[in-house]
Amino acid sequence: MQARERLVTSAQELMAERGYGGMSPRAVQDRAGAGQGSMYHHFTGKADLARAALDRTAADLRAQAATVLDGPGSALDRLVGYLERERDVMRGCPVGRHAQDPGVIDTGPLRAQLDDTFTWLRTRLTTLVTEAFGDRVDAAALAATIMATVQGGYVLARAAGDPRPFADATDGLAGLLITLGGPSCT
Amino acid sequence: MQARERLVTSAQELMAERGYGGMSPRAVQDRAGAGQGSMYHHFTGKADLARAALDRTAADLRAQAATVLDGPGSALDRLVGYLERERDVMRGCPVGRHAQDPGVIDTGPLRAQLDDTFTWLRTRLTTLVTEAFGDRVDAAALAATIMATVQGGYVLARAAGDPRPFADATDGLAGLLITLGGPSCT
DNA sequence: GTCTATACAACGATAGAC
């Protein structure tokens, strides 16, 4: 494998493990088996390396989400499927976890990648919510609720040192959606 | 004011601004107008200082939450009131924002304070959910959903650089709760 | 209790040889 490739992969891993602030260029180099010179040849610095890593991580995440969102089943099935899909909960969201890091939020291109990813997801979810519930709900708001419940589930699970709060949160919301999708009173 | 007091306050501020990983003892000292010796006289080190700061921050947060949760109105009113209460969204949750920081999660006493705070909140919310909806829902799960929506709302807002996603997420969940609390089909 | 001085490692980046 090429050095540039190994550097990106190592940066992805270290950002997942330690966050952007905790990812040192030297640690990336060590893991990639590359020297200082190699890294600074391929990237202008830490932020540039992180951008390449985050771009790839975000693309992977969108691809995984799309598998469920564009998959088989009714719109409601797919929304519940998205909520309940398997995740490495204790690791945190590979994208969302960086939203608390000032080093990311204050670095334009890095925050933009977070924003782009969530905007992409919001669009997909809003469509499905509309398809599932019509105008019985505010689709944009409910799409945000779904995303927030997932992101917050990671927070609660990591705080608890236990993945159960994540499952509780998504189960709770899935229950509400299924109830809402049931026989209406009108 | 005593030096110890100023150190704790400064540490609270810096943890809110930069996170635990981004809070350097020296920066705390500078802000508090205290020297190295003073800080290391009152605290054993950075983790100990952070623990004191986080203890106080968490206590403040519980007090604010209790104002709404134990306040006037029906159980449903108070749940919606909790979701919609005013928050400094772009700053992030003073407690939950630390759940992504490995330095916090890997430091027993610090993570324990996050866990204790969310456990306290979960208990309060579960009671209110039961009061509001009886056994029409899984109260523990829905309490987790409420907490996760708030925590995730912070994540989405910071990623977007805009507080609106927070309001969308909480509004969406509040809408579901109000619908659920309305006339039932049975 | 508080101060200044110091230690020592890690950080992020650059220089220049090969």
Add this chain to the structure above:
DNA sequence: GTCTATCGTTGTATAGAC
């Protein structure tokens, strides 16, 4: 493209005087 050497800064903590 990759290496090693080096730079200046900051992080965290200790030492010892006052």
